[in-house]
Amino acid sequence: MPDTQPLDLQAILQEIHAKLEPRLGEGKVADYIPPLARIDPRKFGMAVVTIDGQTAMVGDALEPFSIQSISKVFTLTLALGKHGENIWKRVGREPSGSAFNSIVQLEQEGGKPRNPFINAGAITISDLILAGHTPREVIGEIVRFMRYLANDDEIVIDPAVARSEEATGFRNAALANFMRAFGRLDHPVEHVLGVYFHHCAIAMNCVQLARAGLFLANAGVAPLSGHTVVSRERAKRINALMLTCGHYDGSGDFAYHVGLPGKSGVGGGILVVAPGKASIAVWSPGLNQNGNSLLGSLALDMLAHRTGWSVFGA
Amino acid sequence: MPDTQPLDLQAILQEIHAKLEPRLGEGKVADYIPPLARIDPRKFGMAVVTIDGQTAMVGDALEPFSIQSISKVFTLTLALGKHGENIWKRVGREPSGSAFNSIVQLEQEGGKPRNPFINAGAITISDLILAGHTPREVIGEIVRFMRYLANDDEIVIDPAVARSEEATGFRNAALANFMRAFGRLDHPVEHVLGVYFHHCAIAMNCVQLARAGLFLANAGVAPLSGHTVVSRERAKRINALMLTCGHYDGSGDFAYHVGLPGKSGVGGGILVVAPGKASIAVWSPGLNQNGNSLLGSLALDMLAHRTGWSVFGA
């Protein structure tokens, strides 16, 4: 779809919101920890920030939510910054073809996680970021990175979410211990999980999140500040990983329908990158069967259709 | 990389060829049937056809080779034409996370293949294309479709390859019988396999193949003839499938390094689509551990780097 005239993004977002209004509440809110289970399922927010600085938003776009696995995009970015391409000795780059927290593949592949966006892979990334530091130091570093990217010092970790994750994260503890058994973690299991549970507990709103991801749409440069966050090449590669692995076992479906790199979280958020155009964040707590936001995915499908944004189009 | 001045594609291909020259022969040539095992491992051809009609080529770009699984892109296109989005009731759209001919996933998922590019999925597509016709009719239809897309009436099936595939294709026979046991094939196993083995045995050269794939780079329209092959939306979606599933268990790696939709075959060919720019075909028989052309992948990585073509860049 040739975008010969400027898109009215604010109007498009309002149109999407209006169409989805009757369906708010659909899907299944994550209930494995009380702070997530308590979220109103009818919440819906969406924000688009273009690389030339425009912001459009709708609904609950200024209400913070738990970004959960979306944080994995940013810890991956940090790990690449610290260790470069060496991280691929520790974690793969292939779609997993199974549920996000499957331990089967991990056993069959000697404890090396498939990619940095499944839980085992993100736990490995936490181990890589630790790099001899204390969990407290590293958690602080991650939060500062998010504030810097979003240019907003109010971003914090939700302590109730972090505590709940720690108290009930038996499956993640299983994954971490399992990788430790294969000699694949350098730091104590408790430290690694401490970092992991805390970065998943970061709370952000849609506008903050869209701003934080904007460097990926702009060849690695944060357009608002002009700072180079990563190289052009690295930005492409992070986008490639989001496209092939960003939605667990629904990644192929998301690529098919939306056609843009994205990363979802069980809090109901999705961050999406339209290279050369914009960064988009959506939030709707009800999840589909693959653990991705049901209406959020739909909203993005509608946005992609209305704007013509797609990495696969002419 | 802003392409402010026109790319000299012919010079770029020659440069790539020169750099790979010392490595020709690397990788492992497919040896499961004699006609493939006999291929000279030092063959190398590459062709780029742009949407505005330019063609650049190098090496053995005019020598036909067995396109094998690359044909799956075209049978998928035919099946979508015949049945539309209904085909997704019969085959999934997710990366498989396991080897291209694995039967494990098929059992765990009730005989429904993960995607149309793994063997089981392509066999299902053959069953869909049959649609009550004889294998002979359908095989003729596929060849005519390839001739039409490439605008070249000399494209044929290599009968020696087809016979060899039939005589030794026990694993594909296992897959087909297995799906039949789940009630997932409408036609006799022999008919379905007949279609499958024959379309894998189509022989084409790099220029023909690049031309045949050009509609995917041009929003569904074959630019040379002006014919609309598929809708803009469908072209995007086929590209999305190629990106997430086109290289078996090396799809993530290909997206990471090359960043363009593509489909490989065990004959050593790879077809790649640069949306809005060009269609590319490369041929080098030696395969890497995932069954994709070793030097072919490398050549595409170099081409993507030199041209800046990537679906993930700004």
Place this chain on the structure above:
Amino acid sequence: MPDTQPLDLQAILQEIHAKLEPRLGEGKVADYIPPLARIDPRKFGMAVVTIDGQTAMVGDALEPFSIQSISKVFTLTLALGKHGENIWKRVGREPSGSAFNSIVQLEQEGGKPRNPFINAGAITISDLILAGHTPREVIGEIVRFMRYLANDDEIVIDPAVARSEEATGFRNAALANFMRAFGRLDHPVEHVLGVYFHHCAIAMNCVQLARAGLFLANAGVAPLSGHTVVSRERAKRINALMLTCGHYDGSGDFAYHVGLPGKSGVGGGILVVAPGKASIAVWSPGLNQNGNSLLGSLALDMLAHRTGWSVFGA
């Protein structure tokens, strides 16, 4: 339980029959081929033949039924006779831990079946028995072996069952083709399956079956004729295989409750060996979730309890 006074086996069988009478018809009759689906689910027969020549029987003990996988005990015996312990290069001796016709394990273990009693293993045994002969010759040999063991020339193959198995045996065709793909069958897939489908279609009644299995209870010697069928050592070993692998994924449960070596078939029959005591056959077509006769298993549990027969007792 010390058997100081002779057991009245006829009375015990009648008591078991009476107790099960109200439950006849329970379980799910195999329905994958019409000749089995048509069987009256209320059929029930049981026979005990002791090593000193007594026969007790009850219900439909003289009505022939399709012995199906019970035939695998006898083809294993034949294969051991032809090739000795060399057969273990081709098939394992371990319980499978998964459904009887699973193809997953076969892939993970390079096409070598876990044991001779799962389908893949029995197909391998058919390949071993063929040994260069025609399927017709080998099928004849198997039938003659059954007649010899049961001392009854009226035992035949049910042609309707054999034809149905061949027409619908896609999963077994998948298994055979899959093993052929691994180079693990010496004969054409059609020949091997021909033998397999025919020996599964042998029809016998409970008395014939109990007689045929009596050599396994008597240290390898058929007590009625005095012929040595196998060595004492081999009889023990076949019994061991029946105990660990004879009931698919219900083998542990059968050992726990009944405590005697046995082999079941989807026709609803079970052959059981009480070493030093007797051979028992039971038939009731309704199957439990593991594909073993529901009431047949129960009848054997009751018999074991009443007689004290168990390989695990003092």
Place this chain on the structure above:
Amino acid sequence: MPDTQPLDLQAILQEIHAKLEPRLGEGKVADYIPPLARIDPRKFGMAVVTIDGQTAMVGDALEPFSIQSISKVFTLTLALGKHGENIWKRVGREPSGSAFNSIVQLEQEGGKPRNPFINAGAITISDLILAGHTPREVIGEIVRFMRYLANDDEIVIDPAVARSEEATGFRNAALANFMRAFGRLDHPVEHVLGVYFHHCAIAMNCVQLARAGLFLANAGVAPLSGHTVVSRERAKRINALMLTCGHYDGSGDFAYHVGLPGKSGVGGGILVVAPGKASIAVWSPGLNQNGNSLLGSLALDMLAHRTGWSVFGA
């Protein structure tokens, strides 16, 4: 083999020892914790205790070793005593068909372990025995039970082994956390693992171990004291579980060659029950590929052959 004249067990053991003497040191000693890695691989001990009170022994039969997984027979006995057949709601009774510490099956089967002798199953048994008590109380109870069965108050837990297991047992921690994630443990992971690691660290010699298992050969009655430990029926059932599941993925092989219920441990010990005859313990630290004592298995094969003891013979 009819044992018309009394067996000279002492002579048989000496003969076995002499035959194996040249091979002492074969196999791979468990090296996952230092206290086991340090064991002299040439150690070899064997003891037979008959139900009428005779004891024969040879080699290092009076030197304590780490019984490891053999302890699982006794914790199972305790759990059956506390909860009866209800324990089968929490753990299965089927052979696993995969390595003893595999987590794959656990995921596929919803966190319910296949049987009480694989690690996950034994951890579940520890949880069942805890029954609201402290780990210290329960560990004391287990040790007292072993002393009572062996009639020997000198049996203790090796503290160095217990500490090492706790410090390095990441895979068992993974299994326990994984089951906890499925809601399948009632007590804190640390408590359950504390019990598990300690009972695996019990040290006993061959004579003590053979005495402790003697009730299983004698219909549930400890013949030396005359105490009934379990019912006749329960003794049979524990024997059945040992036969089908006692040697991990080598259970079928052990049943085939030795033909007696047994349980192995990675410390190199094996406990074997000959119902109505005797209890046997052997110790040789070198393991085969399935994690069972290499020469210990061989010694038991020889013993079974020389005595004719087998549950499968006439």
